[in-house]
Amino acid sequence: MAQITDKTKDEVREIVLDFFAEECEIELDEISDDSNIISDLDGDSLMFLELIEIFKKKYNLNIELKTIGKYAVKNPVQTIGELIDMQLLIIEHENTILDL
Amino acid sequence: MINKTAFIFPAFITDYTGKELDFLNENKIDFADYLTKASNVIGFDLPDFSYEYDKYKNNELLSQIIAYLFSCTISDTLEKRNIPTHFFAGYSMGLYAALYSAKAITLTDGVKIIKSAYDLVNKLRVSGKYGMGAIIGLSIDDIESLINKSRFETEIININNKHSIVVAGEKNDIQKLLLNARDEGALSAAELIVNTPYHSKYLLKYEETFSTFVNELQIKDPVCPVISTFDQREIIEASEIKKELVLNLTRKINWYKTMQKLIENNVNEIYECGAGKDLKKIARFINGDYKINSIYK
Numbered sequence: 001m002a003q004i005t006d007k008t009k010d011e012v013r014e015i016v017l018d019f020f021a022e023e024c025e026i027e028l029d030e031i032s033d034d035s036n037i038i039s040d041l042d043g044d045s046l047m048f049l050e051l052i053e054i055f056k057k058k059y060n061l062n063i064e065l066k067t068i069g070k071y072a073v074k075n076p077v078q079t080i081g082e083l084i085d086m087q088l089l090i091i092e093h094e095n096t097i098l099d100l
Numbered sequence: 101m102i103n104k105t106a107f108i109f110p111a112f113i114t115d116y117t118g119k120e121l122d123f124l125n126e127n128k129i130d131f132a133d134y135l136t137k138a139s140n141v142i143g144f145d146l147p148d149f150s151y152e153y154d155k156y157k158n159n160e161l162l163s164q165i166i167a168y169l170f171s172c173t174i175s176d177t178l179e180k181r182n183i184p185t186h187f188f189a190g191y192s193m194g195l196y197a198a199l200y201s202a203k204a205i206t207l208t209d210g211v212k213i214i215k216s217a218y219d220l221v222n223k224l225r226v227s228g229k230y231g232m233g234a235i236i237g238l239s240i241d242d243i244e245s246l247i248n249k250s251r252f253e254t255e256i257i258n259i260n261n262k263h264s265i266v267v268a269g270e271k272n273d274i275q276k277l278l279l280n281a282r283d284e285g286a287l288s289a290a291e292l293i294v295n296t297p298y299h300s301k302y303l304l305k306y307e308e309t310f311s312t313f314v315n316e317l318q319i320k321d322p323v324c325p326v327i328s329t330f331d332q333r334e335i336i337e338a339s340e341i342k343k344e345l346v347l348n349l350t351r352k353i354n355w356y357k358t359m360q361k362l363i364e365n366n367v368n369e370i371y372e373c374g375a376g377k378d379l380k381k382i383a384r385f386i387n388g389d390y391k392i393n394s395i396y397k
Contacts, residue, residue: 025394042115045236045288046384049263065263066285069237073282 002059004092012055012087016080019051033081041080048083055087063094071097106187106367107178107201108359108392109171109194110374112163116151119396120170120375127177134169134207141211160225160294161218164193168214170375171197172207174395178371187334187367189327189358191379192258192298193217195348201373202322204341209317216313217349220306221296230297231271232257233278236264237287243267246280257299259356261385268297303350314345329353332361356386363388371395 002008021028024041037043052068055061068090077083089097124131131149139146142165147153149166156166171194178185179201190198196210205213224230235243240256243265247254254269254277267274274291281289297303319341325334330347332354333340362370368390372379380392 044381046264046381049237049287050384064285065237065287066242069282069285069287072287073285 001096002092002094004088008091009088011058012091013084015054015058016051016084016087019047019054020080023047031080033079033084035080036078037080037083038078051083051087052090055091059091061091061094063090063097067095067098071100102366103369104186104365104367105184105369105371106189106362107175107185107198107371107373108362108379109175109188109190109197109201110167110372110376110378111190111192111194112378113157113167113170113375114378115376117376117396118151121149123396124173124177127180129173129177129180131169131173134173137207138165138169138211141208142215158293160296161215163293164214164218165211167374168193168197168200168210171373172200172210174373174375175201178373178395183371185324185371187325187327187362187365188322189329189362190348191329191355191358191382192348192353194374195326195329195345197373198326199319199322199341199345202324202326204320204322204326204338205317209319213314213317213345217310220310220313221303224297224302225295228295229271230269230295230300230302231274232266232268232292232294232297233274233290234260234264234266234292235278235281235286235289238265238281238284240265242284243277243281246277246284250276250280252277255300255352257297257352259354260382261356261359263385264382266292268300269302270297271295298349299352307346307350310349311342311346314342317342327358327361329355329358332357355382359383359386360388363390369393 017031020031020041077086135146155162188198188202196213199205200210252273254267254273256265257268258266278289319338321338325336328344330351335344370392383392
């Protein structure tokens, strides 16, 4: 189980915001924790998947996509803030996230 | 390495960017003129286009025609701008716009093909028994296992990329499969807004009739190769286009391999000729040294 430090939190936030700003072709200051991923940012599940791949590589995570999918069904995310929280949980718990 | 360009064409429009009409206006392309030409072919007046008009999203015929017309207009714009291309590829029914862009068929012939295919599969569609779905986040093996385990009358009919797969078959089974896929850990599993199981075994019985129709069309050799989504061969002759039109409607396709074929051919610059950005989104998990240019700035 990885330790989530303030540095990790900052890194994850920066990656998520930069990713959406680039993908959605908008300025960083147009995205907030309350931004709805689908209605405000035109996000989709492939974008979510790409973010997961980025974090898997960066933090060398041992987690199956299916595990994340099962977790997401029970804990759906709608906003950027919720997405950041979920990414932190994935980094922290990896394949045991379903035990939460 | 020689840099090459490809034009790719979507079959449908999930979401408009909202910039499409402005883009055409800026390039002095009159979309209403294309709508009129299409109306003359199908025998009724197509409604004026607006982004909010639901029938252009929910009606199978109108959604295909509007996607085709946007693709043709955007292709015409790129031609006016003298943007060269070396290959064409059309995603599913996007083939028709690819053939128009490749100068193999006329604008109105493309509409005739859409209408003919639509009429041909009318029985399947109106029965309400069939459908399609898209699953994201499960592997091919996972999905085949779900299908086989429950003996669903469904099949994988297209692979978009390594994480996105399209299924078609009997609607009830599609719905059950999508539910099972979610339980299995799919990040998304959603029905598509169609009542025709395109590219599935249910279309096979229409091959001969559609082939007869296609053989009556005046089709020319394409100006550049068109990549088959059926077997990824490079099509350079009219006779092969006729075969491809039939295969593209009635057989499984593979967009992932089609994009890989473009990349293998040193294509590193791709233009999505269509409304929305669906093919750009799908390309997220297709690796290679290429970029998809957005025409909407």
